[in-house]
Amino acid sequence: MQEITRSDNRHVFAQGARDGIPIGLGYFAVAFSLGISAKAAGLDPLQAFLASLLTIASAGEYAAFTLIAAGASYLEMAAVIFITNCRYILMSCAMSQRLDPATSTGHRVGMGAFITDEIFGASISREGYLVPAYTYGLASTSVLPWALGTMFGVIAGNILPSSVVTALSVSIFGMFIAIIVPPSKKDPVVLFTVLISFLLSWLSGKLPLLSSVSEGTRIMILTVIIASAAAALFPVKEVADEE
Amino acid sequence: MKNNYIYIAVMAGVSFLIRVLPLTVIRKQIKSRFLRSFLFYVPYVTLAVMTFPAIITASAHPVSGAVALVAGIILAWLGGGLFPVAILCSVTVFVIDALL
Numbered sequence: 633m634q635e636i637t638r639s640d641n642r643h644v645f646a647q648g649a650r651d652g653i654p655i656g657l658g659y660f661a662v663a664f665s666l667g668i669s670a671k672a673a674g675l676d677p678l679q680a681f682l683a684s685l686l687t688i689a690s691a692g693e694y695a696a697f698t699l700i701a702a703g704a705s706y707l708e709m710a711a712v713i714f715i716t717n718c719r720y721i722l723m724s725c726a727m728s729q730r731l732d733p734a735t736s737t738g739h740r741v742g743m744g745a746f747i748t749d750e751i752f753g754a755s756i757s758r759e760g761y762l763v764p765a766y767t768y769g770l771a772s773t774s775v776l777p778w779a780l781g782t783m784f785g786v787i788a789g790n791i792l793p794s795s796v797v798t799a800l801s802v803s804i805f806g807m808f809i810a811i812i813v814p815p816s817k818k819d820p821v822v823l824f825t826v827l828i829s830f831l832l833s834w835l836s837g838k839l840p841l842l843s844s845v846s847e848g849t850r851i852m853i854l855t856v857i858i859a860s861a862a863a864a865l866f867p868v869k870e871v872a873d874e875e
Numbered sequence: 876m877k878n879n880y881i882y883i884a885v886m887a888g889v890s891f892l893i894r895v896l897p898l899t900v901i902r903k904q905i906k907s908r909f910l911r912s913f914l915f916y917v918p919y920v921t922l923a924v925m926t927f928p929a930i931i932t933a934s935a936h937p938v939s940g941a942v943a944l945v946a947g948i949i950l951a952w953l954g955g956g957l958f959p960v961a962i963l964c965s966v967t968v969f970v971i972d973a974l975l
Contacts, residue, residue: 802943805947
């Protein structure tokens with residue numbers, strides 16, 4: 633194993649910071665639309681900034697703001713954040729398989745704290761053992777734009793005409809599409825699962841029992857049912873490391 | 876009236892634990908094939924459920940949301956990243972809502 637010197641670390645951090653810039657730009661735009669949901673939920677700019685800085689989760693935050701708007705219980709909030717961010721468990725597991733076993737607990741905590749779809753994807757795309765400094769570099773240029781974008785979304789949601797706000801609010805779904813389509817293209821089972829999810833999600837809004845529970849709970853119930861069925865019917869051979 | 880700061884603390888706390896616990900606790904591969912498979916499918920199911928039909932109800936006209944969905948899927952299928960797909964969906968909704 634090669635020895636990692638301090639200057640190597642600085643170099644790798646700089647690489648990560650550079651690679652994080654396009655991620656940060658994308659985050660800013662998407663977070664702006666998230667800020668519009670935050671405002672609708674009654675959050676002020678500081679609260680929206682903190683929520684994004686500390687949660688760093690598009691889908692999770694979107695679901696969370698929906699819950700805040702509905703005045704849901706804190707327990708329901710915990711459950712929904714858990715279920716919408718469940719994928720980070722998998723990513724964290726995948727990362728754990730790619731670390732030098734000697735990696736300190738401090739670095740494990742540090743790397744884990746910044747797991748997002750993009751930071752995970754970029755981190756894991758490097759060969760060999762993962763270097764904590766690279767992940768920190770990625771986070772250094774992407775997490776702050778995410779938090780600032782949400783804050784500006786709350787502030788400027790007022791200023792912009794409603795047609796622009798509506799258009800921007802759709803960008804979050806565009807981001808979700810960009811995450812689910814590539815694996816659907818690669819794996820027919822994922823494609824099938826996604827289509828079934830679309831169908832059941834649409835149907836559940838019409839069914840008498842399911843349509844009466846809150847949106848967050850419905851997402852949670854559907855996710856558990858569909859993902860369990862997919863896991864039972866089409867167990868994966870090897871969980872892929874790459875996203 | 877619930878406190879927004881408590882909501883934020885719950886959001887932050889649960890997300891932090893989810894991200895950090897496996898990385899610090901699990902040092903071997905997960906054995907259960909079902910659990911691994913379940914975790915593999917979860918992100919796609921959650922995101923798909925959140926996207927549809929919400930994208931259609933989020934726009935002023937259902938048609939613009941539907942077109943944005945299809946346009947986004949096509950661009951992502953052709954290799955478009957997060958940022959281009961998000962922008963395309965927004966622009967599509969803006970233009971079609973303006974025309975209708």
